[in-house]
Amino acid sequence: MALPKTVINENSPAFIWDEALISRYDLSGPRYTSYPTAVEFHGNFWASDMEAAAVRSRASGGPVSLYTHLPFCAHLCYYCACNKVITKKRDKALPYVQRLLKEAAMQAALFGAERPVRQLHWGGGTPTFLPRDVMRELMAGYGEIFNLQTDDDRDYSVEIDPREVDQDTLATLWELGFNRISLGVQDVNLQVQKAVNRVQPREMTEAVLNEARRLGFRSINLDLIYGLPHQTPESFAETLEAVIEMSPDRLSVFSYAHLPERFYPQTRIKDDTLPTPRQKLTILHNTINRLLDAGYEYIGMDHFAKPDDSLAVAQREGRLHRNFQGYTTHADCDLVSLGVSAIGQTNDAYFQNNHDLPAWEAAIDAGELAVIRGVELTDDDRLRRWVIGQLICQFRLDREQFQGMWQQDFDRYFADELARLHHMADDGLIRDDGRVLQVQPSGRLLIRAICQMFDVYRKEGASQRFSRII
Structure with a gap:
């Protein structure tokens, strides 16, 4: 369905630098160029x-x-x-x-x-x-x-x-x-x-x-x-x-x-x-x-x-x-x-070519695709990808837009995540008025940490497989 544009508040400051928050949340985490991430x-x-x-x-x-x-x-x-x-x-x-x-x-x-x-x-x-x-x-x-x-x-x-x-x-x-x-x-x-x-x-x-x-x-x-x-x-x-x-x-x-x-x-x-x-x-x-x-x-x-x-x-x-x-x-x-190591994407899958140049060449010479790994997305993956995309790109998430897109009640679907987000709201990283989840200026620099809250594969928290957030 066609959705209304979501307009950012242009009058809000771009970011606030809070060293205490940075110290607390600067762990490791994905850059979310995909969801699920390539480690999956x-x-x-x-x-x-x-x-x-x-x-x-x-x-x-x-x-x-x-x-x-x-x-x-x-x-x-x-x-x-x-x-x-x-x-x-x-x-x-x-x-x-x-x-x-x-x-x-x-x-x-x-x-x-x-x-x-x-x-x-x-x-x-x-x-x-x-x-x-x-x-x-x-x-x-x-x-x-x-x-x-x-x-x-x-x-x-x-x-x-x-x-x-x-x-x-x-x-x-x-x-x-x-x-x-x-x-x-x-x-x-x-x-x-x-x-x-x-x-x-x-x-x-x-x-x-x-x-x-x-x-x-x-x-x-x-x-x-x-x-x-x-x-x-x-x-x-x-x-x-x-x-x-x-x-x-x-x-x-x-x-x-x-x-x-x-x-x-x-x-x-x-x-x-x-x-x-x-x-x-x-x-x-x-x-x-x-x-x-x-x-x-x-x-x-x-x-x-x-x-x-x-x-x-x-x-x-x-x-x-x-x-x-x-x-x-x-x-x-x-x-x-x-090309070698290239990653492709559709609405419901990711797939990657062989990293090894001779192996990639051999597959192409044989008239075969060089794909060696990938992942098929579940409905939950696709839904969470959209949520993470809204946060990391627009710095906000509109419940009505979510409902129109996925025919799901946001608060019910993400009850566990919203409970775990309370401390981020208390710290001033996000603001939730019941309609829109808005990343605050002090949270923009820590957006990867906020996105991880909706990452079902990262519920255990920081992982050394990823770079530090800051």
Whole structure:
């Protein structure tokens, strides 16, 4: 059924920093790019299960989002926890792309090639590792297989490493239909850059951003990371000023999770060079304050956007959505994902390709789907996913809207969760007037902890399988 838009109170402060609350609730928890989260995916989900989910998706006839994982990187960034292949051999790109197109044909036959591709994203790895002729071959192939859109409402985005951009790269991407980019920056401080093996002068980043603007790219995003070696509140404040001067439309400010026991490249980062937990909190606090002062809106967790950016507009109108690429305005798109380790999504299932590149290649060469794990969603999963999505995207949950969506009484269905939420209400993280559950300014930074209250898989509380909330 059609539901009324949920409008955020624009007069409320974006957030309140309360150190006592942060100390109490800063445990570990999911980032909720999916629900159930990826730790619930299991190996008893087979390619046949994914095929059945895709066929059910096709029956809906709605638009789709197309994600492509391009794993190659010419350089190793020591902080990185992504699934990647470090190589200088650009000739690896074409065979990988040819296999992507074989996989695309298989999935299009299942999902429905006629469905409009409203959102498209190249992630990695380093997508701009691909030579320009290989980029063209990939998009031309997609154009033959899928119903790619050309209108202004499309979101076709690509992750950019400014070190992997030459004078024709952005023009090529624009020609291929991309209209949004995200630039990896992390920090402009040279000492920090050397410590993480990512030397990238500010002038390089600024030149790419300015050229992107000249060509017409919109909603340009910059990624920053706090908690890297040699960062201090003072040094990161200088980085932030440089970034504000560049004036990106969006900013993602991620917390670095130092887990060298899980991610081998991080063993090259010395523990004694990292900022202390207290310094990290100071960096985050200062960063949020400065970005708000600079006119950015706090979208949630680690994302900021200018007031006229589509993310900020969507949040004010109650139609912001979250998926594996983060916050998005396209809530109605099932996710067709291609490439090694890529995760796809339908209304009632998640499924992931093999992480191992040779194994993924072997499956595609054999004409088989490379899915090795996933999960089918129960009705309860889907309902809780909607609730968590409302909280993490809109910072509020309307009982009447819930009733209209799920034909369930909210208070009866979540009696246990509401009882456990009392202490959060007492602490001022949320306010419940009996009609709307509203996240308060002091709760916005701790939204992951609030969402966990509705996560049936996390009822035991914090888990070391996830990063800390702050």
